Amino acid sequence: MKGPAIDLLSDRAREIFRLVVESYLGDGAPVGSRTISRLPGLSLSPASIRNVMQDLEEAGLLAAPHTSAGRMPTDSGLRLFVDAMMQAAEPHDEDKRAIERQLTGEGPIEDALNAASALLSGLSACAGLVMVPRREAVLRQFGFAWLSSSQALAVLVGADGSVENRVVDLPPGTTPSMLIEAANFLSAHATGRTLSEAQQWLARQISEGEHELDEASRDLVARGLAAWSRDPADRPVLIVRGQANLIDDHAAADLERVRQLLEELEGKSEIARLLDSARAGAATKIFIGSENKLFSLSGSSVIAAPYRGPGGHVVGVVGVIGPTRLNYARVVPMVDFTAQTLTKLMQ
CATH class of the missing domain: 3.30.450.40 (GAF domain)
Structure with missing residues (x-):
């Protein structure tokens, strides 16, 4: 339940609300009207305070736990206190x-x-x-492990020693020797680069016609890098x-x-x-x-x-x-x- 704005509370209700919240935050225990009446600067009887606390409860700012006659702030009450009443400027x-x-x-x-x-x-x-x-992982070593004619495991070893893997779908006609060739190419040319840097380098090599791989192996290299670069930054x-x-x-x-x-x-x-x-x-x-x-x-x-x-x-x-x-x-x-x-x- 959303509580009222701070300026809709009377001065008396505002002060009692503040005292209840500060007392609760201090010791984590529900606060009774008698406890509030004993605090300095508030000349009200426990009965008067209890009536105000009842109004604050009906407004959704305070709640009464089953195990206690005292009140504690609701989440809405805490939000009102934090946004409109709390004094917080410099750390101690x-x-x-x-x-x-x-x-x-x-x-x-x-x-x-x-x-x-x-x-x-x-x-x-x-x-x-x-x-x-x-931070993106920096490559130290890259490998493929054959799983079936349609899938392989792309294994990445990071410069920090981390080891992770992804399942990669293989294009038709892929052989284990092609996986080895693609892995050797990546380990030789992508070491020390982040995944995005390795992808950019590979794209430049292909566009400039300076690549060392046939089309099928290039596809494997691209798939391997893509499997890793989908999520590391996220x-x-x-x-x-x-x-x-x-x-x-x-x-x-x-x-x-x-x-x-x-x-x-x-x-x-x-x-x-x-x-x-x-x-x-x-x-x-x-x-x-x-x-x-x-x-x-x-x-x-x-x-x-x-x-x-x-x-x-x-x-x-x-x-x-x-x-x-x-x-x-x-x-x-x-x-x-x-x-x-x-x-x-x-x-």
Whole structure:
């Protein structure tokens, strides 16, 4: 249910709503009217507060769990709080120092990305997420394995030692010796090139008439490269650190939610697709609970920000995932500052 706009709430309702949300985000427990009445600066009886909380519940901003007389914010309530009431500007000085100390730029950028994921996990007490820059595999060796008269297995060995394979449909009349010839040609001429570079090189050779292969073998080489180049730039590479942080004291009462969230993290492609949607934004994005179909069961939130490479192009996303009771005011600027720091390292 979509809640009302912030300016439709009375000053009293707005203040009580703010106190309920901040108290809930602080300890993760539903908040009762008596607890609110004891907070400084609010001269209202528990009965008056209870009436306002009932109105906020009817507006879809608060909910009352079956196990408690207290209230907690709904996903709509959290969205209203984050968008219209939360005060978040600069990260805490200690968070900034920790981020700058860990992300120094010394060593490969991959080390910094791993460090960023672990760092955010430790600072936020959630799981840290980093979607790394999309990079095409660089060829070191290429081979074909005969499967049948109509299919072969194209085996690629990357410069990083990775080994992957694809099933390739063979044109009629292909022989095992033709596969060997095509594989030797690729290993000899494509080593050190990315897949797209190898395709471009092959196209130039054919157009200039300088190729060493007959038409059938050329077709095999083209099929092999095409089988690999269909998806390497689109395959998400996601670094996840700190899943154990998701199993905290509150998780004991909600083990099914935690189990669902851990399963979602195992299916990295779905999380990566969500993070990929943050690439288009200029600032940090916040995904809260059931607002996103992926988290409709686990009730989780993701805070994500894009980081940029040379030329200002977005190359990846950094963020955290955890329960909806995240300390948004602290974590949002922390994620944003980490993205800014990674951007500086990649220039």
